[in-house]
Amino acid sequence: MIRKLLVSLFLLVSISGLHAEDGSRLWLRQDGTANATVECLLHSLVLDKAQAELKQFWKGNPVSLQLFSDAEHVALGREGYTIRTSGENIVLGSVSEAGLLYAAYHLLRLQAMGEDIASLDIRERPAYDVRILNHWDNLDGTIERGYAGHSLWKWEELPGTVSSRYEAYARANASIGINATVLNNVNASPEMLSTDYLQKVKVLADIFRPYNIKVYLSVNFASPMVLGKLSTADPLDKNVSAWWKAKVQEIYSLIPDFGGFLVKANSEGQPGPCDYHRTHAEGANMMAEALKPYGGIVMWRAFVYSPSDNDRAKQAYLEFQPLDGKFLDNVIVQVKNGPIDFQPREPYSPLFGAMKHTPLMVEFQVTQEYLGHSNHLAYLAPMWKEFFDYVAPNTIQAVSGVANIGDEANWCGNDLAQANWYAFGRLAWNPELTSEAIVQEWLKQTFTTDTKFTGPMEDMMMRSREAVVDYMMPLGLHHIFAWGHHYGPEPWCIIPGARPDWLPSYYHQADKEGLGFDRSHTGSNAVAQYPESLAKQFDSIDTCPEEFLLWFHHVPWKHQMKSGATLWDELCRHYEQGLKETRSFCQTWKEMKPYVDAERYNAIAERLQIQANDAVWWKDACLLYFQTFSKMPFPKDVERPVYKLKKLMKVKLPISNYERPTPEMLPRDGKIPAYKE
Known part of the structure; x- marks a missing residue:
């Protein structure tokens, strides 16, 4: 009898293990x-x-x-x-x-x-030959802007111990057409190119190869100095060039189908060719010459913004457009989709279309650095489709996405965030696919084909990104996040000694007259970097699309919007609409309970409730702060604030660039969590 009971328990555990719904x-x-x-x-x-x-x-x-x-x-x-x-x-x-x-x-x-x-x-037929995930994973296991645990790559265990998740990762990517991966952070450690680490990389490359996935590495430009003990990393120095050629030869002896390098240079403190009065083209070409005999490429990031009086939105264009045509043919310049930094909404980067003699690739951010981390629902295919509305898919040569993947059981920290990994792969394969078609594919494969589930969920997912824009930064507002970790609102942020373009006031420009950054011909003239027809449209406050209005214009508080409302009232109603949407998501999800397993249902319900609470926090913080400038009352149809501005201004979340906040850290139900003075 005892033996039968033990066998029954074993079978029960085995079956439940096979069907565990942990994502x-x-x-x-x-x-x-x-x-x-x-x-x-x-x-x-x-x-x-x-x-x-x-x-x-x-x-x-x-x-x-x-x-x-x-x-x-x-x-x-x-x-x-x-x-x-x-x-x-x-x-x-x-x-x-x-x-x-x-x-x-x-x-x-x-x-x-x-x-x-x-x-x-x-x-x-895929639209692009290179469809690549960029992991911002560090050698110590942390992930910069990663909100799903630690890195998948257990460097301390490799090459001897191999996780089963490595092959599962490759299989998932292959199933949606992703054919390349950058294993490490663009803020790269030189140690990544050491022989010990290359032996570890070889193991991963061998696992990925049967799934048609090539491995790439982010490299530190100063690696010849750190690893090779050279006195310089000057790209025109023959010893530096020889070091890179020898290192590339070593890599290909271990990984014959190695893809190439991703380089972040002369940006946010990273070393680069400009340290030696050389151009980005000279730095990229030196590496490209080393890779060319093996078929490798260099992906050179255009994310640069030096301390200057120039509008930060203009700087990548100013630095890279004059180099058009000067890069070797196995260099691809990687440009973020917008001119600032993965904001919830940005106009497209004007570098696209301005470098007609240089291969360009777009860099999207799949991880939600600026969209509520993995706590908030934000289906991002509509954002990426907006980019392709302005930039013809056939004018770029490759697509990259900053991954949202970690070692948590459900891979992305939120079961619904898996849709963004899936959507990135599908759009990289075919940018003509609709956001609706992609989310239907994902819902049917991930949950159920029952239309009573897929219909309401498609509608909810399709509305989600716009809801985030509304309760965070509507009408073209941007970069008003909390310092450092970028979770939650902090439009008032002041950090002694910080550069102006690191602070929200640089971007929102709120004063008693109005709100927004003047990038018209009367301001920074960033509009001039766009094609003439768009420049003319963006330049006029009357013709600028309202979703970009505060991006390109400093708008009076009483300016009449297309709805007939003042800017202030319109702003308030956008924040209100975003809040209402998040509450409706909670209700919709409750109605989906019969179609979802309990484990995933509860996990998603918790995330959606965090998002709804956070939307109140965002709405109150931003509107109460901007009201100190506008001096105008809230419209009657806008919910009264739950929080007090003075207390909200003291909220300091104890998280880093590598974490997401937990519920107990966040404002909710009118209560402010513990804060630091």
Whole structure:
């Protein structure tokens, strides 16, 4: 009897373990007992993965994987593919093994979504050859702007101990078309290029290779001085150049398909070529020459802002546009989507379109540094689609995203934040996809295909990013976050000795006359960096889109908006609307309870309640502060403040750039948490 009881308990634990709903399975949740018929005459690391995925998860007709060399498949490129029904079989075709891997995941996605697969005729080609996640992970296991625990990469255990999550990570990326990863922070340690660490990197590269994922590394420009003991890192010094060539040769001897380097130089204290009176092009080209024989590339970041009298929004353009055409062809300049720093809403960076003779790539931020960390729901595909509304996808050469992935069970710190990892991959593959289509894919694979769930949830997800903009920084306000960690409002922030462009007042410019940064021809003239038609539109307070109004103009408090309301009343109502939206999200989620497992339901409900409380905090802090300048009353239809400004101004969250706040740290129900004077 005791033995039977023990066996029953063992089976119960085993079954519950298999079906644990902790979010760890992401969108790859299909039953793995299919034992499908899959035909493939060839074998390789990549093809074997494609076959294994189909054999384990495909439940339809027999599948055949075939390599083609006809004109149609050649035109689809190395990673493109076809999926076609042929009699009783389904044929996956491509010119390469990688294309067949992506075709396999596409077919499985259709099955998971419950799509009609009776008569398939699909042709796919990725928009970009490089679709890359950038990890801001440090060698000590912390993640800069990471809100899902510590780094996936357990450097202290490698190369001897290998986590099963490394392959799970590669599989998830491959399933959405991501084909590259930067393992470490752009604020790079030179130690990353040491022989000991390269041996660790080799292990990861070997795991990722069967999933068609190349490894890249962020490098510190001063590495020759730290590791090579040279007296300089001057890119025109022959000894420096020789050091990089030798280091690149060592890397490729270990990792023959190594992708290349990501470089943050002469930005936020990082060393670079400008330290030696050289240009960014001279620094990038020196590294590019070392990588070129092996097919490697340099991704050189344009995120620069030196202390100057120039508007910070203009600086990347001023520094990089004169270098157009001076970079080698295996250099790609990586430009953030907006001209400041991943704000909840920004106009696109004017560098796009201004460097016609230089390959450019866009850098998005998947991790929510400025959108409530992993506490707030903010589905970001609509933000990225806004960028593509202004920048034609075919004018850039690659897409990168700063990852939101850590070692927490659900990978992203919030089950709903997984949608942003998924959406980044899908848009990097095809920027023509709609935000709605992507979120439907994700919802159906991650939760259920029941329309009673997917319909309301699509609506909620699609409204979420705009809600964040409304309760944080509507109408073009930007960078009014708390000092350092960027969680919560601090438009009043004053830090003795800090540069002006590190402080919110530099950006909001609030005074008794009005609000906003004048970037018109009467101000910093940042509008002049845009094409003439847009510059003219942005330059006029009457024609500037209202979502960018306070970005480009200092607007009087009583300025009449398109709604007929004053700027002040319109501002108040945007904050109110954002708050109402977050409360509606809580209600919608309550209605989804019958369709979601208890574990994920409760975890998401807790996050949504934090967001709703934070929206009150943001609304009260910003409106009470700006009211000290406007001297105008709140509109009658706007909820009265819950908090007092004096107490809100004393809130100091005890978190760093590597953490997210917990509920007990945050204002709620009219109560202010413990604060430091």
